[in-house]
Amino acid sequence: MRIRPYSSLVRPFSRTFSIMSSAAAASNSSPNDFTQPLNKTAHAFDKNDFDAILSRRFFFIPSFEIYGGVAGLYDYGPPGSALQANILDVWRKHYIIEEDMLELDTTIMTLSDVLKTSGHVDKFADWMVKDSKTGEIFRADHLVEAVIEARLKGDKEARGVTEQPAEEEGDKKKKKKKVKHVAIKLEDSVVEEYESLLAQIDNYTGPELGELMKKHKIVNPETGNDMTEPVEFNLMFESNIGPTGQVKGYLRPETAQGHFVNFARLLEFNNGRVPFASAQIGKSFRNEIAPRQGLLRVREFTMAEIEHYVDPTDKRHARFNEVKSVKLALLPKDVQQEGKTDLTSMTVGDAVGQKIIDNETLGYFLARTQLFLEKIGIDPTRLRCRQHMANEMAHYAADCWDFEIQSSFGWIECVGCADRSAYDLTVHSKKTKQPLRVQQSLPEPRVVDKLECVFEAKAFGLQFRKDAGMLKEHLSTMEKEQLQVVKDDLEKNGSAKVQGPDGKTYEVTSDLLSINPITVTEHIREFIPNVIEPSFGIGRILYSLLEHSFWAREQDKARGVLSLPSVVAPIKCLIVCLSQDPQLRVLIHDISRKLRRIGVSSRVDDSSASIGKKYARNDELGTPFGCTVDFASLKNGTITLRERDSTAQLIGPIDTVISVVDQLVKGTIDWQGATEQLDTYSGVQDVD
Numbered sequence: 001m002r003i004r005p006y007s008s009l010v011r012p013f014s015r016t017f018s019i020m021s022s023a024a025a026a027s028n029s030s031p032n033d034f035t036q037p038l039n040k041t042a043h044a045f046d047k048n049d050f051d052a053i054l055s056r057r058f059f060f061i062p063s064f065e066i067y068g069g070v071a072g073l074y075d076y077g078p079p080g081s082a083l084q085a086n087i088l089d090v091w092r093k094h095y096i097i098e099e100d101m102l103e104l105d106t107t108i109m110t111l112s113d114v115l116k117t118s119g120h121v122d123k124f125a126d127w128m129v130k131d132s133k134t135g136e137i138f139r140a141d142h143l144v145e146a147v148i149e150a151r152l153k154g155d156k157e158a159r160g161v162t163e164q165p166a167e168e169e170g171d172k173k174k175k176k177k178k179v180k181h182v183a184i185k186l187e188d189s190v191v192e193e194y195e196s197l198l199a200q201i202d203n204y205t206g207p208e209l210g211e212l213m214k215k216h217k218i219v220n221p222e223t224g225n226d227m228t229e230p231v232e233f234n235l236m237f238e239s240n241i242g243p244t245g246q247v248k249g250y251l252r253p254e255t256a257q258g259h260f261v262n263f264a265r266l267l268e269f270n271n272g273r274v275p276f277a278s279a280q281i282g283k284s285f286r287n288e289i290a291p292r293q294g295l296l297r298v299r300e301f302t303m304a305e306i307e308h309y310v311d312p313t314d315k316r317h318a319r320f321n322e323v324k325s326v327k328l329a330l331l332p333k334d335v336q337q338e339g340k341t342d343l344t345s346m347t348v349g350d351a352v353g354q355k356i357i358d359n360e361t362l363g364y365f366l367a368r369t370q371l372f373l374e375k376i377g378i379d380p381t382r383l384r385c386r387q388h389m390a391n392e393m394a395h396y397a398a399d400c401w402d403f404e405i406q407s408s409f410g411w412i413e414c415v416g417c418a419d420r421s422a423y424d425l426t427v428h429s430k431k432t433k434q435p436l437r438v439q440q441s442l443p444e445p446r447v448v449d450k451l452e453c454v455f456e457a458k459a460f461g462l463q464f465r466k467d468a469g470m471l472k473e474h475l476s477t478m479e480k481e482q483l484q485v486v487k488d489d490l491e492k493n494g495s496a497k498v499q500g501p502d503g504k505t506y507e508v509t510s511d512l513l514s515i516n517p518i519t520v521t522e523h524i525r526e527f528i529p530n531v532i533e534p535s536f537g538i539g540r541i542l543y544s545l546l547e548h549s550f551w552a553r554e555q556d557k558a559r560g561v562l563s564l565p566s567v568v569a570p571i572k573c574l575i576v577c578l579s580q581d582p583q584l585r586v587l588i589h590d591i592s593r594k595l596r597r598i599g600v601s602s603r604v605d606d607s608s609a610s611i612g613k614k615y616a617r618n619d620e621l622g623t624p625f626g627c628t629v630d631f632a633s634l635k636n637g638t639i640t641l642r643e644r645d646s647t648a649q650l651i652g653p654i655d656t657v658i659s660v661v662d663q664l665v666k667g668t669i670d671w672q673g674a675t676e677q678l679d680t681y682s683g684v685q686d687v688d
């Protein structure tokens with residue numbers, strides 16, 4: 001809901017208004033001076049106050065808190081759970097319903113073969129280092145980054161350069177363990193080297209990180225002890241399925257593989273046609289090495305993932321026109337390569353037109369994601385789209401953009417949008433020998449030049465033994481361009497190196513295989529679709545949203561407010577009475593029942609706390625509206641309606657106020673609309 005300029009909220013002074021004034025006085029809230037603009041930035045963001053509210057109001061807390069907690073595991077309390085459910089509800093409507101996606105709910109426990117084929121068993125790892133004496137564990141890239149950042153900060157201080165707070169908070173993409181800085185001036189060449197190192201921090205291999213740590217004398221900043229060499233640590237939680245221990249499984253690190261293994265059925269469900277998308281919301285698990293950023297890096301989290309299957313030769317999107325004027329704050333790869341973080345504001349239409357974004361479908365999802373994040377209340381000025389640099393992307397990905405949201409932790413990836421090409425379907429198809437392909441009838445038969453593999457079956461079998469079948473299948477289903485390379489090598493050198501679907505390299509020789517041109521007439525076109533994948537980390541979005549919504553009232557820094565939009569607010573309406581009178585208590589429960597009946601979640605606060613405390617509690621919960629019942633309600637049948645951010649109050653007959661709350665929550669009117677509806681009720685005076 002958008003709050004209109006406050007001058008438009010001025011109402012004529014009336015008897016009803018004086019009832020409100022007394023309620024406001026009792027509540028210790030600001031008087032109804034609507035002419036004063038709301039100052040949400042009166043106080044700088046205070047992380048301690050913010051954290052205290054989240055904990056006090058039980059948004060989320062460390063799991064197993066009474067046992068001391070476990071890093072990277074969090075439980076959501078009632079408001080946190082409701083906020084998450086509401087974000088997911090908007091997500092389902094925005095994507096699954098609006099885009100007619102096929103929803104899935106696949107298992108968390110995943111067969112190891114699936115994750116072996118996808119590459120996760122071998123490659124889903126981070127580099128870990130240990131303090132050589134205390135054994136404290138760090139993620140190698142995070143440690144290097146934190147130490148180098150602290151040195152650069154110390155250098156700036158020594159040079160007397162004052163950092164802009166925005167720069168300080170914002171340009172650190174991922175703030176890691178806090179490292180104290182010391183004001184020491186560095187040589188210009190060192191500053192340059194450090195800056196270029198930071199710009200590429202995501203791209204170093206473990207051994208390279210080890211070298212960097214030696215070269216730049218990076219030790220544990222707290223103990224001063226040397227660190228061990230980086231070792232690879234797979235982030236998946238391993239398990240056994242069944243009692244024999246013979247079937248290995250993992251808790252899934254993403255929901256995506258559950259989509260791919262069901263592709264053939266999804267395609268059939270969609271009448272064999274692409275494009276279409278599958279979508280899934282569910283938990284994923286990553287055994288993060290050193291989770292130190294609250295909800296931003298956890299070991300168990302909710303993901304919402306879309307896999308959009310598209311013809312690789314036609315990545316246009318039928319609804320692209322609807323979003324082409326959506327503006328994105330882009331941070332393209334070439335800008336980053338120059339070590340800069342300047343954002344370009346550009347429409348998605350222009351970005352696709354200029355090939356900054358690879359294709360329409362990817363652009364479509366970037367625009368839709370921008371709209372989704374704005375809809376739930378993310379501050380668009382703290383949202384950017386960062387393109388992956390070439391060496392940051394998976395080898396198979398065609399283009400990849402992250403939505404990064406700025407919070408007190410810096411810019412954090414919250415949604416990844418990748419064009420995964422045909423990689424996943426290809427590897428699963430090869431491994432299982434299931435045709436994960438689309439067949440399209442051609443309007444006219446077509447004559448195509450192809451390459452055919454002819455194997456010396458016996459010799460090939462003897463040479464490659466258990467891998468022979470897999471390798472044959474792989475060669476036979478290779479794209480023509482790749483096969484041509486093998487053919488050329490065989491003809492030129494008598495041998496060719498082939499990378500198998502298992503990641504190993506095989507050497508084939510011309511006595512085992514020949515590749516011959518053939519001509520075939522095709523009636524059907526077959527292809528493996530490409531996959532565009534928007535992947536959302538709901539916890540990261542939820543946390544960022546809470547930070548963006550938080551502010552403190554100008555007159556009292558201790559009075560925090562979460563300005564969550566009503567579409568996601570955990571509770572939409574507070575119902576309170578000014579006295580403990582039994583008749584009033586009956587009335588508030590009656591109002592609660594009516595709101596429940598129309599699907600508006602409300603919360604009755606019939607505690608003995610002062611009205612001001614009740615309002616303040618609910619401001620901290622982000623409850624956008626409050627209905628207050630007093631003795632005039634019994635006499636006149638009226639109740640008052642309070643708006644959280646402005647504390648403005650209106651009055652009207654009970655059923656009208658309930659209807660207004662319903663419209664406000666649904667977003668069909670804003671507060672100005674509410675003012676108009678309640679204003680028109682001269683009936684309030686008439687009842688008197």
Ligand SMILES: Nc1ncnc2c1ncn2[C@@H]1O[C@H](COP(=O)(O)OP(=O)(O)OP(=O)(O)O)[C@@H](O)[C@H]1O
Pocket residue numbers: 286288295296297298299301303413414415416535536537538539540
């Ligand atoms: N440990 C985590 N805790 C919370 N959310 C996560 C975590 N890892 C990933 N996510 C979320 O899942 C989304 C998709 O996962 P993806 O594999 O692209 O992340 P990632 O590139 O591994 O993230 P990072 O580089 O921050 O570890 C991310 O955009 C993020 O929102």
